[in-house]
Amino acid sequence: xxxxxxxxxxxxxxxxxxxxxxxxxxxxxxxxxxxxxxxxxxxxxxxxxxxxxxxxxxxxxxxxxxxxxxxxxxxxxxxxxxxxxxxxxxxxxxxxxxxxxxxxxxxxxxxxxxxxxxxxxxxxxxxxxxxxxxxxxxxxxxxxxxxxxxxxxxxxxxxxxxxxxxxxxxxxxxxxxxxxxxxxxxxxxxxxxxxxxxxxxxxxxxxxxxxxxxxxxxxxxxxxxxxxxxxxxxxxxxxxxxxxxxxxxxxxxxxxxxxxxxxxxxxxxxxxxxxxxxxxxxxxxxxxxxxxxxxxxxxxxxxxxxxxxxxxxxxxx
Amino acid sequence: xxxxxxxxxxxxxxxxxxxxxxxxxxxxxxxxxxxxxxxxxxxxxxxxxxxxxxxxxxxxxxxxxxxxxxxxxxxxxxxxxxxxxxxxxxxxxxxxxxxxxxxxxxxxxxxxxxxxxxxxxxxxxxxxxxxxxxxxxxxxxxxxxxxxxxxxxxxxxxxxxxxxxxxxxxxxxxxxxxxxxxxxxxxxxxxxxxxxxxxxxxxxxxxxxxxxxxxxxxxxxxxxxxxxxxxxxxxxxxxxxxxxxxxxxxxxxxxxxxxxxxxxxxxxxxxxxxxxxxxxxxxxxxxxxxxxxxxxxxxxxxxxxxxxxxxxxxxxxxxxxxxxxxxxxxxxxxxxxxxxxxxxxxxxxxxxxxxxxxxxxxxxxxxxxxxxxxxxxxxxxxxxxxxxxxxxxxxxxxxxxxxxxxxxxxxxxxxxxxxxxxxxxx
Numbered sequence: 001x002x003x004x005x006x007x008x009x010x011x012x013x014x015x016x017x018x019x020x021x022x023x024x025x026x027x028x029x030x031x032x033x034x035x036x037x038x039x040x041x042x043x044x045x046x047x048x049x050x051x052x053x054x055x056x057x058x059x060x061x062x063x064x065x066x067x068x069x070x071x072x073x074x075x076x077x078x079x080x081x082x083x084x085x086x087x088x089x090x091x092x093x094x095x096x097x098x099x100x101x102x103x104x105x106x107x108x109x110x111x112x113x114x115x116x117x118x119x120x121x122x123x124x125x126x127x128x129x130x131x132x133x134x135x136x137x138x139x140x141x142x143x144x145x146x147x148x149x150x151x152x153x154x155x156x157x158x159x160x161x162x163x164x165x166x167x168x169x170x171x172x173x174x175x176x177x178x179x180x181x182x183x184x185x186x187x188x189x190x191x192x193x194x195x196x197x198x199x200x201x202x203x204x205x206x207x208x209x210x211x212x213x214x215x216x217x218x219x220x221x222x223x224x225x226x227x228x229x230x231x232x233x234x235x236x237x238x239x240x241x242x243x244x245x246x247x248x249x250x251x252x253x254x255x256x257x258x259x260x261x262x263x264x265x266x267x268x269x270x271x272x273x274x275x276x277x278x279x280x281x282x283x284x285x286x287x288x289x290x291x292x293x294x295x296x297x298x299x300x301x302x303x304x305x306x307x308x309x310x311x312x313x314x315x316x317x
Numbered sequence: 318x319x320x321x322x323x324x325x326x327x328x329x330x331x332x333x334x335x336x337x338x339x340x341x342x343x344x345x346x347x348x349x350x351x352x353x354x355x356x357x358x359x360x361x362x363x364x365x366x367x368x369x370x371x372x373x374x375x376x377x378x379x380x381x382x383x384x385x386x387x388x389x390x391x392x393x394x395x396x397x398x399x400x401x402x403x404x405x406x407x408x409x410x411x412x413x414x415x416x417x418x419x420x421x422x423x424x425x426x427x428x429x430x431x432x433x434x435x436x437x438x439x440x441x442x443x444x445x446x447x448x449x450x451x452x453x454x455x456x457x458x459x460x461x462x463x464x465x466x467x468x469x470x471x472x473x474x475x476x477x478x479x480x481x482x483x484x485x486x487x488x489x490x491x492x493x494x495x496x497x498x499x500x501x502x503x504x505x506x507x508x509x510x511x512x513x514x515x516x517x518x519x520x521x522x523x524x525x526x527x528x529x530x531x532x533x534x535x536x537x538x539x540x541x542x543x544x545x546x547x548x549x550x551x552x553x554x555x556x557x558x559x560x561x562x563x564x565x566x567x568x569x570x571x572x573x574x575x576x577x578x579x580x581x582x583x584x585x586x587x588x589x590x591x592x593x594x595x596x597x598x599x600x601x602x603x604x605x606x607x608x609x610x611x612x613x614x615x616x617x618x619x620x621x622x623x624x625x626x627x628x629x630x631x632x633x634x635x636x637x638x639x640x641x642x643x644x645x646x647x648x649x650x651x652x653x654x655x656x657x658x659x660x661x662x663x664x665x666x667x668x669x670x671x672x673x674x675x676x677x678x679x680x681x682x683x684x685x686x687x688x689x690x691x692x693x694x695x696x697x698x699x700x701x702x703x704x705x706x707x708x709x710x711x712x713x714x715x716x717x718x719x720x721x722x723x724x725x726x727x728x729x730x731x732x733x734x735x736x737x738x739x740x741x742x743x
Contacts, residue, residue, distance in 0.1 A: 027669040059418070060423070061398070061419060061423040061425060062423040062424065064398060064401050064402055064423075065401055065423055065424050065425045065638060065639075066424070067402075067404075089379045099363060105396045146661060151565040151567075151568070152505060152565070167503055168564075170504070170563055172565055172566055172567055172721070175567060175717070175723060176723065177567060184452065214550070228507075261391075261568065262391055263514075263569075263570055263710055263713070264715040265567075265710060265713070265717060266710070266714055267714075275711065280395045280399075281394075281395060281418075281705075281708040281709060282708060282709055282740075290435060
């Protein structure tokens with residue numbers, strides 16, 4: 001092969017002739033991508049197109065009955081951008097996401113480091129526990145948590161009262177949206193930790209023990225070893241996990257919805273809930289879609305960071 | 318986590334699919350089943366009436382199956398909207414009488430000829446008007462009801478209460494006696510079990526003080542909860558509920574079902590519909606042993622000797638515009654609103670849809686208080702968008718803020734008014 005190539009004139013080496021063989025060869029990867037692309041377009045692209053189209057229409061009950069919307073340009077967007085509640089909801093969603101992702105990552109990393117240092121028995125026990133949490137369906141988990149913080153019979157109120165933390169008899173966790181969203185954060189973080197922990201634990205196994213030992217010999221303390229050795233090696237993983245967590249926590253719906261009996265009050269609205277209520281409770285499908293589109297756009301930003309980092313990580317390696 | 322968003326997206330896809338298929342759908346010559354959506358109240362309160370109506374229907378249409386699907390008030394409209402989008406609506410659907418206007422105004426219901434249905438000449442005026450839009454009829458009145466206080470006679474007696482209260486002030490002082498007698502030892506005890514989101518019973522205080530939720534002024538709807546009278550009513554409600562109820566401020570009267578809570582013994586009284594009395598005695602969920610010690614009386618007004626106006630609740634039965642089995646659906650509605658069916662519905666504690674049955678419960682002490690409560694009643698503003706105020710939980714949110722003390726009565730009412738203005742004029 002190599003010999004044959006050197007014999008080719010210079011010009012034709014720069015511009016290889018488009019032989020049939022070459023065309024088929026070049027097209028093959030794309031052909032293999034076609035089924036996946038088709039599925040993605042069908043299940044994601046088309047609905048997204050419809051969503052965007054809907055967001056430029058007045059689409060209420062009247063239009064629903066007739067299956068025909070009325071185009072109003074950017075009307076829905078103007079409405080939501082001038083709606084103070086919308087901006088409250090966006091701010092709440094951003095803060096909520098930040099808190100959830102932060103707690104998930106900190107606790108997840110901590111537990112991963114802990115597992116790495118545990119004996120075999122405890123490690124197995126903890127891992128099994130984590131996998132069980134992971135395996136619990138969201139609906140089931142939220143209902144269990146809901147019973148635990150029940151107003152009248154909840155074990156949380158009972159325990160806190162017995163421990164003399166205060167009088168929690170008939171304490172309503174959902175009167176204040178701070179404590180209510182706090183409970184919801186607990187459910188989400190609890191459910192998200194296993195994935196982060198198990199992934200990071202796998203990552204920790206890749207940290208060469210020699211590096212750690214060398215650092216220790218040089219007199220580095222535990223914190224410094226973590227900061228200077230472990231963290232940089234885990235960084236790509238941490239960034240990917242954080243990006244994924246942002247994507248997941250930004251669109252939380254079920255935890256809020258089920259925890260609050262499918263009727264969350266307005267001070268619990270996150271973007272997903274707000275879009276749902278506008279669409280399906282108030283029959284303003286156009287407005288709801290506009291909110292959803294803004295949500296998708298914000299998610300895109302997070303995704304871009306994630307993809308860029310993935311590509312970068314690949315280059316570094 | 319993403320399920321809802323995906324669902325929303327799929328919903329959009331269904332919209333499009335439906336749009337393309339609806340025009341080309343072929344009407345089947347002979348249906349073998351019809352689908353009926355009733356609210357869970359019928360399932361808990363009068364399941365035999367439903368079964369009898371279906372039997373009567375089947376006698377006329379052998380081979381046609383009736384699928385009765387019970388819905389919950391919280392989400393039945395959302396589900397119905399989804400079936401409209403998908404072109405697969407039920408053939409008969411129950412609406413609350415405050416929910417119909419929007420659907421009539423938007424052409425979601427089939428126009429009906431009132432005279433084809435039993436007792437249409439003597440339908441209750443309140444329900445008839447909830448079925449009429451621009452002079453045309455779109456649904457059939459089903460039943461009505463007003464709430465009254467259901468109470469434990471034995472506890473009232475033991476607490477030294479004689480007779481039933483004749484004013485709100487007396488209701489409060491009687492309740493305090495109960496709290497003193499039972500509430501000290503039993504920290505789950507409520508003299509009046511009142512979950513914070515019970516907006517029907519809360520608004521009764523507003524109307525009792527001559528307040529209103531919203532009024533139409535110069536062609537526009539104006540929320541009037543911040544008016545002096547409404548604020549007075551809400552403040553009294555807050556005081557009474559605060560003193561007598563230990564129920565959660567963030568739940569409503571159906572979660573958990575208050576009649577069942579009552580049946581467990583830690584409750585002196587609750588305000589409920591007629592059917593909730595027998596429901597408390599349900600042998601599986603409630604406590605039949607309470608039968609001899611239960612009583613009911615209409616909620617008194619703040620004016621001694623008068624009654625507090627209660628929400629005139631009720632239900633109607635409609636045929637969605639897209640139903641393909643209109644004749645069958647109408648026949649089922651006829652069977653379910655026949656004089657005998659309505660008698661059955663009335664006997665469990667409801668107000669039947671026709672005035673000819675007004676005396677059916679005359680000799681029944683269990684039901685008379687509810688009928689008396691209905692005599693003084695209030696109704697929601699008749700704006701086409703009203704149901705969006707209900708579905709947006711505007712009043713419930715305000716009440717949670719008031720009863721939990723998170724906001725002052727005035728601040729909570731003002732923010733509710735703002736939202737009501739936006740929704741009703743939107």
